[in-house]
Amino acid sequence: MRRKYLHINLNTRKVEEEVFAGEQIARAGRYFIAKTLLESGIAKIDPMAPENPLIFSAGPFAGSNWSNANRTSVGCKSPLTGGVKESNGGGTFSLALGHLSICGFTLHGAAEDWVIIHIKKDGTVEFDRAAAFMHKGNFETAALLHEKYGNKVSLGLCGPVGEYLGMLAGIAFSDTERRPSRLSARGAVGAVLGNKKVKAIVVDMDKMPAFHDRNKVITAIRAYGNRLQHDAMIENFRSNGTAGMADFTNHIGGLPVNNFSKGRLVDTEQELLKMGGAFIREQNSTRGGEITHACMPGCLIQCSNVYADENGKEITSPVEYETLCLLGTNCGISDPDDLARLNNIANDLGVDSIETGATIAVLMEAGLGTFGDISFMHHVLDEIRRGTENGRLWARGTAYVGAHYQVQRVPVIKKQAISAYDPRVIEVTGISMQVTAQGADHTTGNVPAYDCHGKGVDELVDASIKTQIATAAVDSLGLCIFGRSVTNVSVDLITNAINDALGTRLDSEFLNSLGRDTLLYENRFNREAGFSVADDELPEFFYEEPLQPTNKAARFHGPELKVAVDSWWEKNSN
Numbered sequence: 026m027r028r029k030y031l032h033i034n035l036n037t038r039k040v041e042e043e044v045f046a047g048e049q050i051a052r053a054g055r056y057f058i059a060k061t062l063l064e065s066g067i068a069k070i071d072p073m074a075p076e077n078p079l080i081f082s083a084g085p086f087a088g089s090n091w092s093n094a095n096r097t098s099v100g101c102k103s104p105l106t107g108g109v110k111e112s113n114g115g116g117t118f119s120l121a122l123g124h125l126s127i128c129g130f131t132l133h134g135a136a137e138d139w140v141i142i143h144i145k146k147d148g149t150v151e152f153d154r155a156a157a158f159m160h161k162g163n164f165e166t167a168a169l170l171h172e173k174y175g176n177k178v179s180l181g182l183c184g185p186v187g188e189y190l191g192m193l194a195g196i197a198f199s200d201t202e203r204r205p206s207r208l209s210a211r212g213a214v215g216a217v218l219g220n221k222k223v224k225a226i227v228v229d230m231d232k233m234p235a236f237h238d239r240n241k242v243i244t245a246i247r248a249y250g251n252r253l254q255h256d257a258m259i260e261n262f263r264s265n266g267t268a269g270m271a272d273f274t275n276h277i278g279g280l281p282v283n284n285f286s287k288g289r290l291v292d293t294e295q296e297l298l299k300m301g302g303a304f305i306r307e308q309n310s311t312r313g314g315e316i317t318h319a320c321m322p323g324c325l326i327q328c329s330n331v332y333a334d335e336n337g338k339e340i341t342s343p344v345e346y347e348t349l350c351l352l353g354t355n356c357g358i359s360d361p362d363d364l365a366r367l368n369n370i371a372n373d374l375g376v377d378s379i380e381t382g383a384t385i386a387v388l389m390e391a392g393l394g395t396f397g398d399i400s401f402m403h404h405v406l407d408e409i410r411r412g413t414e415n416g417r418l419w420a421r422g423t424a425y426v427g428a429h430y431q432v433q434r435v436p437v438i439k440k441q442a443i444s445a446y447d448p449r450v451i452e453v454t455g456i457s458m459q460v461t462a463q464g465a466d467h468t469t470g471n472v473p474a475y476d477c478h479g480k481g482v483d484e485l486v487d488a489s490i491k492t493q494i495a496t497a498a499v500d501s502l503g504l505c506i507f508g509r510s511v512t513n514v515s516v517d518l519i520t521n522a523i524n525d526a527l528g529t530r531l532d533s534e535f536l537n538s539l540g541r542d543t544l545l546y547e548n549r550f551n552r553e554a555g556f557s558v559a560d561d562e563l564p565e566f567f568y569e570e571p572l573q574p575t576n577k578a579a580r581f582h583g584p585e586l587k588v589a590v591d592s593w594w595e596k597n598s599n
């Protein structure tokens with residue numbers, strides 16, 4: 026089986042087509058990003074130089090209706106962290122790439138003037154003027170683009186913050202109803218797109234592409250779907266969405282509240298937790314919102330939602346756990362309606378809601394606002410939208426803003442905001458965020474329910490690295506990690522399905538080696554970029570301030586983790 030890989034040179038507007046075959050297609054995701062970035066010597070360049078390539082990858086099942094296999098990986102050297110970055114998002118972008126038998130493309134160089142890249146059904150690529158779409162929010166931009174290109178396209182957008190190279194900027198992809206609300210959010214990949222002067226990438230949609238053995242692939246899609254339908258974890262995602270995680274983290278005391286100063290928003294024995302999945306599901310259902318929603322066609326997990334107001338009118342889609350916390354509880358918000366409105370503004374700006382929320386909480390910590398002050402939050406987002414002097418300063422992200430205002434409590438690792446899992450309590454995820462080359466990215470190795478009590482560093486590092494490997498593998502295949510309770514125990518099904526899709530003869534060790542190799546490339550990239558064990562440290566306050574109500578402080582420093590990590594790889598080398 027063959028797929029096209031496009032090299033789009035923005036300086037010359039020339040497009041070179043490379044043919045990927047068999048296993049190359051199976052490796053075209055996060056693995057390919059890490060390997061390409063390392064081998065091209067990108068580690069040592071300025072991430073805002075035009076030479077920093079921006080890589081978009083789809084998985085081997087892209088273009089099919091495999092439940093959750095159409096995620097898009099975006100990779101580059103991150104201008105936020107200075108390290109390797111793979112940031113993946115849902116939506117229909119990779120579905121469209123798959124329809125055109127494209128497994129990925131790289132944007133090289135930078136355009137002279139702002140462009141729209143149109144990847145067309147007939148195989149050609151056109152460069153259109155972007156002037157009419159500049160300085161607009163993503164919803165208006167998407168509506169205008171659909172007016173021009175029709176509805177049978179999927180979009181990748183650089184929002185207004187990405188236009189002025191704000192480090193909060195992600196890249197927004199269309200969801201199933203053409204909302205540009207599914208983001209490759211982390212690591213400022215949107216600033217790299219803005220630096221290349223690409224306002225939007227429009228991809229025509231067509232139909233399911235050819236596979237080596239189409240019938241067998243369709244059988245595997247059904248078999249995987251059947252497993253999803255009978256899995257308790259998946260059922261939980263379907264019922265409460267990712268917001269259900271807030272009920273759990275609030276219960277165990279690992280929810281970020283008021284700039285990581287508390288681990289629980291409310292005692293649910295005394296008070297209702299409104300910022301959680303159970304409440305949101307109930308309220309949204311009563312109001313006529315959608316309590317389940319698929320961000321890509323065919324997803325049977327449907328963890329997304331469409332959040333409605335008291336009149337049943339859509340406020341935003343989706344309300345996700347990490348947004349609910351970082352832009353919500355961590356800024357002192359206790360009503361999900363307030364959060365939903367802010368969430369929609371963040372979607373319109375095309376910014377990472379984790380980095381944005383953490384930045385606003387640091388501004389509150391600095392005394393510019395108070396926790397829970399909704400109007401201050403709207404003011405900050407408005408300044409960021411307009412790109413005022415303050416807006417541009419605040420759009421540089423949590424680490425920069427913390428240093429600027431000389432704030433002591435700045436929750437970042439490798440200059441990226443810590444996600445919604447307080448590392449003092451949710452220790453394995455904390456370790457993953459510390460040691461990963463990706464910066465404080467929980468998705469690299471999230472194990473929130475792991476019982477850490479009485480366990481030492483080696484045991485926790487073991488859990489972290491095993492999850493990091495499994496995650497790197499599914500990221501490399503364009504699979505959404507929310508299917509992992511099924512994916513991780515369906516290695517043979519998935520490997521056989523890849524073989525049926527691509528005509529390969531991969532064995533059941535393939536996924537594991539794909540994940541391992543990806544991590545090793547990413548770690549080497551960061552070493553070459555100048556990272557050391559000192560960068561694996563949590564901010565001091567996590568060690569010094571016990572978190573209430575559990576009274577736990579962080580236990581592991583970078584050097585101790587490095588010894589445990591090195592020892593793990595030594596013991597588990599092939």
Ligand code: SF4
Binds near residue numbers: 092116324329505506
């Ligand atoms: S599980 Fe959720 S995020 Fe993942 S593909 Fe389905 S709807 Fe999208």
